[in-house]
Amino acid sequence: MEPIVETTLGRVRGTASGGISVFKGIPYAAPPFGELRFAAPAPAQPWDGVRDALEFGPTAPKPPYTPPLDRLLRDPSIPGEGILNLNVWTPDLEAALPVMVWIHGGAFVNGSSAVPVYDGSAFARDGVVFVSINYRLGAEGFLYLDGAPANRGLLDQVAALRWVRENIAAFGGNPDLVTIAGESAGAMSVTSLLAMPDAEGLFRRAIAQSGAGHAAMSLGTAKRIAAALAESLGIEPTRDGFADIDPDDLVVAQESLSRRILAEPDPQEWGEVAADSMAFEPCVDGTVLPGRPIDRIVAGAASDIDLLIGTNADEYSLFLVPGGVDIGIDEDVLRMMLGAYGLDVETALAAYRASRPDAVPGELLSAVLGDWMFLIPALRIAEARTVQLLSTYVYRFEWPSSLFEGRLGATHALELGFTFDNLAAEGGELLTGPHPPQVLADDMHRAWVSFVSTGGPGWSPYGESRTVMCFGPESGQLEDPGADVRVLWEGIR
Secondary structure, three states: OOOEEEOOOOEEEOEEEOOEEEEEEEEOOOOOOHHHOOOOOOOOOOOOOEEEOOOOOOOOOOOOOOOOHHHOOOOOOOOOOOOOEEEEEEOOOOOOEEEEEEEOOOOOOOOOOOOHHHOOHHHHHOOOEEEEEOOOOHHHHHOOOEOOOOOHHHHHHHHHHHHHHHHHHHHOEEEEEEEEEEEOHHHHHHHHHHOOHHHOOOOOEEEEEOOOOOOOEOHHHHHHHHHHHHHHHOOOOEHHHHHOOOHHHHHHHHHHHHHHHHHOOOHHHHOOHHHHOOOOOOEOOOOOOOOOHHHHHHOOOOOOOEEEEEEEOEOOHHHHOOOOHHHHOOHHHHHHHHHHOOOOHHHHHHHHHHHOOOOOHHHHHHHHHHHHHHHHHHHHHHHHHHHOOOOEEEEEEOOOEOOHHHOOEOEOOOOHHHHOOOOOOOOOHHHHOOOOOHHHHHHHHHHHHHHHHHOOOOOOOOOOOOEEEEEOOOOEEEEOOOHHHHHHHOOOO
């Protein structure tokens, strides 16, 4: 029998299999096009009768991943204007179960809730109502424009959380026991939500996988990005100026600007974006996002939220190894980059070599960039919350992929198949290689379910001892792993 649920906008029909009911493509806000383009998310229109919620809804306008990442990361594109939609997996429509809301990654320009590894069946199987959402990407969601609200993609996420607050009880979820979770840009979104006044009271816990609170550009940088994109299109950097640009043409233009910044990463011209290469990340506009998430969290934001945060051991290899960039790195380039990131070259080189004795220069540079972009920002949040005596758990994912003769290591996004217990997802083997260990997926998924359900993942919180749970060939709890490298970054980042 097909399950039917009454929402605040109307009834939806899902599918049921193996004790799990699934509802896909439910609108949580109106299509953000036409008069609503570049506006804050508006309420979706109610409907009569029963609406089919059987397939994933339209995805936000976006480019394909650039080669060779397009061969490693699945990124379905589904046409249509009703892109502000979400999906629900639930094991029991009559219960009051913990809820997990997943925010996808993709550097704020790619991704969607339709990525196969994000299937929520395993969470539902284990007693969690799982929700995944779409939100506006790229210039549509994050370009700063005169006459338009800033950070529209984040406002979309808040609108989805309000839908959850108002509707999830009808799907068997407890609206007072919501965990927001995400990976990469999704994790950066999670930490942004921790810092946003509009999001207060909409969730109880948070999970940030490979993304933290430093990825937010200043208002000045945001205006420079907008001016450069507008100039490339021959228009004014205003909402009216961009209104007549076809969304597909805007995607092409934003990609061209991103390539230009990547080729000429001048901090004098591009500010923070010169280092992280994300031209459409959130900006500190003073209203939607009053400050950088890390600064807001240090000042005490989200003090009532339990947090699980962590990174992978070889995050940056995904951006260097598939294209062979790592092979072209020599000692001179490595030394130059160490200095560029503010490290004492000789001290840092010795410490990184000691931590990875067999590593060649390309691997060492990958480690440095991964620490700057992912590890240190995550630890800064954990450190701040430790001082505040807040419930914070830190993990490190160390299982290495077999791809590229093992050079990929424990790369960015590799942990997703394990935390979702979804190693067999379509395309799941694209990052892991053959025969990933199911026992590790069992352990990680169990920890995530435990945190969502109870606020504790099964290991000690991060405190003065800097306890970290390491998931890998030999999983276990360690105190301050990688301390010799971590201390290099004190006073930096």
